[in-house]
Amino acid sequence: ETGVTQTPRHLVMGMTNKKSLKCEQHLGHNAMYWYKQSAKKPLELMFVYSLEERVENNSVPSRFSPECPNSSHLFLHLHTLQPEDSALYLCASSQAPQSSYEQYFGPGTRLTVT
């Protein structure tokens, strides 16, 4: 596997379910990001981990809970979601922010909340 991978690619869940999204990067980066992509809106940054420490949390509801166990893996734990949370969730990675700029994205997880 190369680049940034995400699983699952598609997820349908009810509002009372608990599920997790997984991201893995094979680029040797040490910063990872979660974005939400909704139609007709700019990408919304949700969380940033740099060197496995959360450094950004953009007022995301607590029903979204990130976890970064190491520099290669990132999870987004979901519980009691709302229908408006349906979107494409994108993971990205980059090298430590102050030393490089390029950010690489995974293919995304298409989430539908019913």
Next chain:
Amino acid sequence: GENVEQHPSTLSVQEGDSAVIKCTYSDSASNYFPWYKQELGKGPQLIIDIRSNVGEKKDQRIAVTLNKTAKHFSLHITETQPEDSAVYFCAARQNTGNQFYFGTGTSLTVIP
């Protein structure tokens, strides 16, 4: 914070013609400007970027120009091909901090 605006939201061109997508930004501290291409069912892919110390960068049929004074930058695709059809996003970022600010995207259709 930074505000990035992107135009047009949709663009259709004939195969072989050129396509231009424009973005403006508000924060003069922004100094890195990437462009991403997103095909259906895929994540955004970095296609070209420019830093604030240069005014233009070219990679085969793709070029990006930056006007720091006016705070705008543009993506130019020449000799367009059907496989260029996708959604294109611009973004801006400062030297410090972790956040990229994205435009709302341009859906480009190249008509064979």
